[in-house]
Amino acid sequence: MEPIVTHTGNTAVLPRVNVDTDQIIPKQFLKRVERTGFGQFLFFDWRFLEDGSDNPDFELNQPQAEGATVLIADHNFGSGSSREHAPWALQDYGFRVIIAPSFADIFYSNCFKNGILPIRLDEEKVYRLMEKGKNQKYDVMVDLPNQKITDEQGFEETFEIDDYYKQMLINGWDEISITLQYEDKIDQFEKSMNV
Amino acid sequence: MKPKTIIEKIWESHKVHAEDGKPDLMYVDLQMVHEVTSPQAFEGLRLSGRKVRRPDLTFATMDHNVPTENRSSITDAVSKKQMETLTNNCNEFGVEIADLNSPNNGIVHIIGPELGLTQPGKIIVCGDSHTSTHGAFGALAFGIGTSEVEHTLATQTLWQSPPKTMEVRVNGRLNPGATAKDIILAVIAKHGVDFGTGHVLEYTGEAIRGLTMEERMTICNMSIEAGARAGLISPDQVTFDYLEGRRHVPEGEAFNRKVEEWQALATDEGAEYDAVVEIDSEEIEPMVTWGTNPSQGVGIHGTVPSPEDAETGAERKAIEQSLEYMDLEPGTKMTDIHIQHVFLGSCTNARISDLRAAAKIAEGRTVADGVRAMVVPGSQQVKMQAEEEGLDKIFKDAGFDWRQSGCSMCLSMNPDFVPEGERCASTSNRNFEGRQGKGARTHLVSPAMAAAAAIAGRFVDIRYLDEAVTN
Numbered sequence: 273m274e275p276i277v278t279h280t281g282n283t284a285v286l287p288r289v290n291v292d293t294d295q296i297i298p299k300q301f302l303k304r305v306e307r308t309g310f311g312q313f314l315f316f317d318w319r320f321l322e323d324g325s326d327n328p329d330f331e332l333n334q335p336q337a338e339g340a341t342v343l344i345a346d347h348n349f350g351s352g353s354s355r356e357h358a359p360w361a362l363q364d365y366g367f368r369v370i371i372a373p374s375f376a377d378i379f380y381s382n383c384f385k386n387g388i389l390p391i392r393l394d395e396e397k398v399y400r401l402m403e404k405g406k407n408q409k410y411d412v413m414v415d416l417p418n419q420k421i422t423d424e425q426g427f428e429e430t431f432e433i434d435d436y437y438k439q440m441l442i443n444g445w446d447e448i449s450i451t452l453q454y455e456d457k458i459d460q461f462e463k464s465m466n467v
Numbered sequence: 468m469k470p471k472t473i474i475e476k477i478w479e480s481h482k483v484h485a486e487d488g489k490p491d492l493m494y495v496d497l498q499m500v501h502e503v504t505s506p507q508a509f510e511g512l513r514l515s516g517r518k519v520r521r522p523d524l525t526f527a528t529m530d531h532n533v534p535t536e537n538r539s540s541i542t543d544a545v546s547k548k549q550m551e552t553l554t555n556n557c558n559e560f561g562v563e564i565a566d567l568n569s570p571n572n573g574i575v576h577i578i579g580p581e582l583g584l585t586q587p588g589k590i591i592v593c594g595d596s597h598t599s600t601h602g603a604f605g606a607l608a609f610g611i612g613t614s615e616v617e618h619t620l621a622t623q624t625l626w627q628s629p630p631k632t633m634e635v636r637v638n639g640r641l642n643p644g645a646t647a648k649d650i651i652l653a654v655i656a657k658h659g660v661d662f663g664t665g666h667v668l669e670y671t672g673e674a675i676r677g678l679t680m681e682e683r684m685t686i687c688n689m690s691i692e693a694g695a696r697a698g699l700i701s702p703d704q705v706t707f708d709y710l711e712g713r714r715h716v717p718e719g720e721a722f723n724r725k726v727e728e729w730q731a732l733a734t735d736e737g738a739e740y741d742a743v744v745e746i747d748s749e750e751i752e753p754m755v756t757w758g759t760n761p762s763q764g765v766g767i768h769g770t771v772p773s774p775e776d777a778e779t780g781a782e783r784k785a786i787e788q789s790l791e792y793m794d795l796e797p798g799t800k801m802t803d804i805h806i807q808h809v810f811l812g813s814c815t816n817a818r819i820s821d822l823r824a825a826a827k828i829a830e831g832r833t834v835a836d837g838v839r840a841m842v843v844p845g846s847q848q849v850k851m852q853a854e855e856e857g858l859d860k861i862f863k864d865a866g867f868d869w870r871q872s873g874c875s876m877c878l879s880m881n882p883d884f885v886p887e888g889e890r891c892a893s894t895s896n897r898n899f900e901g902r903q904g905k906g907a908r909t910h911l912v913s914p915a916m917a918a919a920a921a922i923a924g925r926f927v928d929i930r931y932l933d934e935a936v937t938n
Contacts, residue, residue, distance in 0.1 A: 288784070289784070290760050294901060295899070306510075317905055348661040352691070354504070356614060359612075377665060378611065378612060382612035385612060435488050451626070454484050458492075458520075
């Protein structure tokens with residue numbers, strides 16, 4: 273997994289609540305047996321018109337969102353299906369950071385396994401960022417060790433994150449390798465519980 | 468001793484390792500696997516030279532891609548490859564699979580309970596958000612992503628932060644015509660599509676105790692639609708009676724010992740939850756959703772709301788967006804909404820009792836002109852049982868299409884879908900945009916309400932079906 277320590281990038285603003293993983297990556301693209309190549313299908317039904325051309329009304333197709341690596345989203349982002357294809361598609365498209373007032377639990381956890389930093393921030397702060405990035409190119413800087421988001425115009429907010437997940441992203445850890453260090457304890461548990 | 472909830476009891480008995488500043492390392496008793504969310508996990512094991520730690524605690528089936536018309540002819544090459552990949556992976560790693568030829572094949576959350584794999588007190592995971600279904604037995608069951616599928620295959624454990632607990636109390640007795648599906652749709656309509664975030668829900672109250680196991684599964688199934696990490700119900704005699712005699716359940720004296728163990732799991736009198744929400748059964752009418760998330764629903768005598776009714780700007784925008792997608796006007800009566808498709812199926816409502824409830828409505832009646840209605844049993848076992856009881860004949864005589872088992876039109880990863888711009892009364896769990904097909908408009912209902920909609924060609928109150936049809 274590609275680590276994240278600090279990240280600076282352009283933002284894309286998606287001011288819709290309850291964006292579910294069916295919207296992030298529709299079901300017809302879940303049939304692949306690989307982990308790669310999902311970015312082209314991200315937000316497929318919103319992003320493309322019937323003839324396959326870009327839908328000019330969709331937020332990610334606006335010129336100011338071009339090359340965005342930070343997604344600013346609304347409440348309950350990533351709800352619904354547990355499909356990890358959703359973070360795979362977001363990451364493959366280029367997103368490394370997602371900022372929202374709240375995330376669905378499974379999606380939130382899936383992000384960390386794929387080098388995406390999901391940041392929970394108060395609604396009011398998220399909406400301030402949305403205002404700034406809505407109509408123009410707008411870069412933010414994210415500093416994970418110090419748990420801080422800043423911009424060039426003086427925006428500065430800290431965010432909460434579980435230390436375990438933070439270390440996982442900073443170090444790009446493979447979680448299974450970590451767990452296998454506890455193999456003795458797993459053996460013991462199985463013996464004692466007779467499983 | 469401090470009284471505890473079943474959630475705390477299961478949590479404490481599954482901790483393999485705990486230390487400050489880290490989630491707990493939790494033991495997993497059962498992992499269910501299906502073809503969509505597992506190929507990359509098995510591939511990960513192969514690339515790192517790892518094995519499946521406990522193939523005996525892992526069970527696979529194929530369901531999402533399965534065609535329901537003719538399962539021996541899979542014309543979609545990509546679907547076919549995904550299913551073959553699962554078979555090959557299971558053979559390579561020694562995992563038991565109920566493939567298309569197995570009499571035990573079916574939707575993953577239907578066959579776990581059917582085979583008795585699902586039992587009280589277990590931690591059960593699957594790369595599928597509707598894993599919460601298994602919570603009906605007093606198991607802690609939750610959906611995970613593919614990285615966690617791989618992690619569980621390799622280590623039989625998961626790192627998990629302790630959940631918050633929430634009691635969802637359903638007071639009183641259900642109105643006639645209201646079903647388990649209506650309870651859960653009403654709870655989500657009342658408390659919102661993310662009230663459960665970060666919590667495991669325990670459903671309690673008189674109305675819940677009065678439900679059969681199959682009805683309890685319908686409720687727990689949709690816990691994820693409330694944003695919850697899981698949802699469960701403390702086990703009782705109803706649970707034990709359902710389990711006795713099933714393939715993976717111990718027999719005789721061993722069963723009696725298990726029952727004692729399971730009885731001790733139920734939440735203690737006086738245990739405290741982090742949060743409590745309530746609903747009175749008398750508030751619960753047969754429900755129909757009008758929007759594009761499961762909280763956007765009303766009783767059958769209700770109307771489509773207006774964006775003006777919203778309390779926040781975000782909610783207003785969500786209503787506007789839903790109404791545009793659903794092509795509905797504020798103030799429209801639910802009973803004036805006409806449908807072109809009916810889907811009876813899915814891990815929410817495709818068990819034998821669901822089919823019986825729908826057949827009772829369909830018997831001696833005819834599907835309305837211009838409506839395509841299909842019944843898709845949740846498993847091959849359910850299908851066989853229904854055919855033994857003659858339900859297939861009732862459905863076919865009424866003009867319903869009788870299919871083989873699979874996920875079918877719940878998410879349309881297979882040949883079954885709703886065409887763009889058309890409307891479907893569906894017993895599934897999600898009315899998201901595009902879920903049943905690009906541009907498809909989904910209304911979630913109970914099996915009886917779906918069958919009645921098929922007969923009337925529009926939504927009707929099942930208590931007054933005949934009046935509605937003659938009018």
